[in-house]
Amino acid sequence: MSDQQLLGYIPNQTVLHRLSGAAKLICFILLSAIVMVGYDTRFLLAVSLFSITLFKISEIRWHEISFVVKFIVVFSVLNLVTVYVFEPEYGVQLYGNRHLIWEGIGRYTLTQEQLFYGVNLVLKYTATIPLALIFILTTNPSEFAASLNKIGIPYKISYSVALALRYIPDVQESFHQIGYAQQARGMETSSKGKLKDRIKGTAGIVMPLIFSSLDRIDTITNAMELRRFGTRKKRTWYAEEKFKRIDYLAISLVAGMTFTGIWLFAVNDGRFYNPFV
Structure with missing residues (x-):
């Protein structure tokens, strides 16, 4: 075996390791779905902090994930650049306002709306990537x-x-x-x-x-x-395990967060939180 850390199940005794695989799958699907669909910055920030906290609790060390994280970061940056190259004012279309930051060259301007949209994309990555790594590395x-x-x-x-x-x-x-x-x-x-x-x-x-x-x-x-x-x-x-109390608690917590995200759709009159109104 190479001296490189392999991305796979790492045995441990943390609370996340003790959750059943099905409970973690349900939680991962619910949170990922609501994060991908919604664009409420406040909610995305809260889920991002929640994911980072869970990552800390899982006791996953940097050298165990450094390669895949660097790869994901490069891919995410390329995605952000691609969005800007093909539609530099997509945020303006979404939020219905235009606050110019930099005139730029031709159609390649920089607006507060586009920057805000990019921040939302970054928060989506920050919220979902730790969850995916936690699921892979803590699940037998x-x-x-x-x-x-x-x-x-x-x-x-x-x-x-x-x-x-x-x-x-x-x-x-x-x-x-x-x-x-x-x-x-x-x-x-x-x-x-x-x-x-x-x-x-x-x-x-x-x-x-x-x-x-x-x-x-x-x-x-x-x-x-x-x-x-x-x-x-x-x-x-x-290796079959029955659902334990901790599994039901985890699913209930994530279900509550998911319903909060859905409730924000009604509050925002749609998927997007618009601070430019």
Whole structure:
């Protein structure tokens, strides 16, 4: 195994680790949905602070997520830049006002409305990214599959989801191993090389990674077929856990936050909180 931290389940004894996988899934879906749909800045800020607090409680360390966070940050910045490039006054259209900050060049101006819209997008990322990382890093795949099956999802689908969660660190490990092999052949993929050489070296990892992944999938499929997986309508679970009081409390809390977000739709006469009125 490489010395890089792999993005997968990390055992611990925090309150978030003790929540059942199904409870965490329900909470994650509810909060992510209301955050993605709504644009009330006050609500987004509150959920962002809530997510950051949960992240602190989960005791996830920076070196365990640094790579994926940097990747997400780059993607988020590109998304913000793309929004501005294609529609530099989209915020003006949304909020119905135009308060100019910078005249700019041609149609590329900077307005308070566009800046405010960009802040909302940043808050959406800040609210949802920690939740996704918490879900992945604190959820035991086997227990999660059992929880999904318990709430009515067919066990074949539940087991597929569990395999996908287990497969994330495997893919990362293969990526690093292939990268080290490429470096041994003189292809630069480390941070010491030039950007052009690193891009070229990383591109050379893709095809071997795809073929190794397909080979692993074929091995797992054959093993499951040999064990007659899917021949029965039901199955038992070794890691199954019943809903506990803490699960109901967590779902109730998140449901309350979700209904608050929905209530704000009525308060704002729509999805957007408009301070420019």
